[in-house]
Amino acid sequence: MSPAATAISLDSLCYRFGTKVVLNRLNLEVSPGECIAVLGTSGCGKSTLLRVIAGLLPPASGIVRLMGTDQVRTAPHQRDIAVVSQAAGSYDHLTVEENLRLAERLPSLNQATNLHAKQKATLLEQLEVLPLLGKKPPQLSGGQSQRVAIARAFLSGRSILLMDEPMAHLHEGLRDPIRSLIRKLQKTTGKTCIYITHDSAEACQLADRIAVLAEGTIQQIDSPPDIYRNPANHHVANLFGRPPIQWFDPQSLGWGDRRNPIGVRPNDWKILEINNEGNSLRRTEDLTSEHPADTSNRIAGVVREIQKIESDLWIEVTMPSHAGSQRSEEITLRVVCSEDCTRNPPMVGHRITLYPKHIYGW
DSSP: OOOOGGGGEEEEEEEEEETTEEEEEEEEOOOTTTTEEEEEEEETTTTHHHHHHHHEEEEEEEEEEETEETTTTTGGSSSSSEOSSOOOOOOTTTTHHHHHHHHSSOOOOOOGGGGHHHHHHHHHHHHHOGGTTTTTTTOOOOHHHHHHHHHHHHOOEEEEEEEEEETTTTHHHHHHHHHHHHHHHHHHHHHEEEEESSEEEEEEEEHHHEEEEEEEEEEEEEHHHHHHOOOOHHHHHSSSTTTTTTOOOOGTTTTTTOSSSSEOOOOGGEEEEEEEEEEEEEEEGGGOOOOOTTTTEEEEEEEEEEEEETEEEEEEEEEETTTTTTTSSEEEEEEOOGGTTTTTTTTTTTTEEEEOOOOOOO
8 A cells, every 4th residue: 555545654663762662663554534453462562652653752763654744753733633542631721612612723634524513513412522511621520531532532623533542441331332432433534543452352343453563563453353363473362352362282182293382262162062970962053064073173071160251151171181292280271152052051060072163373
């Protein structure tokens, strides 16, 4: 993609904090109107990346292009960018309405992202900001403050929206509806968005593509389904799933002579058979051509613990290491059993036979 065809283009971007390399020749391209989630663990450089794009931190080297123009030497206020951070950042001496009017007066380089009067009214109504217009920021709750900050960013008319974990200090009950609103508004207004998060579920809900940041570089960038099912490496795989992927020595499971660790996500285990004191219940609904019953990757273990987590069952299964393995300790598997399994679930003490419908390995 040519720089002129991108809203944001980062070329060999480097940033150092003292002797520590935070961003190491990082490359990233974001198309106009696209939402990219930058996903990574705490301290990996996500917020630093956002600050460099916004012009709040100068890169050690590399190029930051916005709408095809090199912006490295452009002042932050002259960039066509609105920022929403973890802190709402409103002016405490002004009312909410006055804060929003200030945002509307910011110059915009892309008139197409400006909202007309009806869109503005709809925006404030959807974010439930209308009842807050006469209040000042210290009178607002955390959720209200963040909704005002989001409204201010969209009202600014700036074509690029940078969001740095704006849900970090909100409880889960507030996060989901606000995430849905952000996604809807971003698509409606056509703004280009980079959304910083450490939550893979949040990244999947909001983004067209997810960029995984680690060791100063983008490890992988892809659509949410593709990056979940086809991670580029162990680090990327570990960021997705709840509970996370579990890694095994394949020899300890009796799966051939492979030496590299293999991974199985807990919700990828399928229960083929439940044995209760000699009474076998075969789960025929799981024995499809995709998961044949006679596969060599079947394993058997004993259910040690079951937890009901929302609509799923989280099952802990133990089994001895395979006879050909160098390790002799017991292996513990984590299995997530969805609603279709809860109709006839295993019980603690039952012996079950499992099959992984997907195996990760490099």
